[in-house]
Amino acid sequence: QKEVEQDPGPLSVPEGAIVSLNCTYSNSAFQYFMWYRQYSRKGPELLMYTYSSGNKEDGRFTAQVDKSSKYISLFIRDSQPSDSATYLCAMKNNNAGNMLTFGGGTRLMVKP
């Protein structure tokens, strides 16, 4: 079993829809949670980061963490075609050096 599970998709939604992307994890030592967006043939770029349970909002994006369920989500409101990309969740165990553990990524397609 992978430490971080993420549905690969693809997830296809119409423009303007609310998108929900999710990851589950098994290692309770993960304390820091990040979401990256990766366009095709580009490196990942950081979207959101959080270390506490609850919600964190930034513009159209909301990151949600539920440590008791070992479940994190990224919500995208008013989705745009430019949001079409692969979204990767990443986690860090502060007791295990500098390494990030990534989910497999979910490919999102927002259709105009």
Next chain:
Amino acid sequence: GAVVSQHPSRVICKSGTSVKIECRSLDFQATTMFWYRQFPKQSLMLMATSNEGSKATYEQGVEKDKFLINHASLTLSTLTVTSAHPEDSSFYICSARAPQGPGYGYTFGSGTRLTVV
């Protein structure tokens, strides 16, 4: 914000030759850099952690003699794929930690697409 520059963005080489990929932190010093490999429609797989002034730490299953990593300065790490073969064709991405960056400062390069023919 912090920028990591990776070069080249794309390279095609003949089987048996070696290819060097550079990763530079442009506006910060990076004592640690990371090298990832990504296959199509798959996530990033950590290959090795590059430490300035010391030997790289390789993940299990990654051949250190095949993938040579050199971190000679605080702003430059290089990955050399030696005696490349078609199965080495992949997307290689480097990452560095910017000390004051958000999200623990992990910043990624734009990746290098290697095709071995």
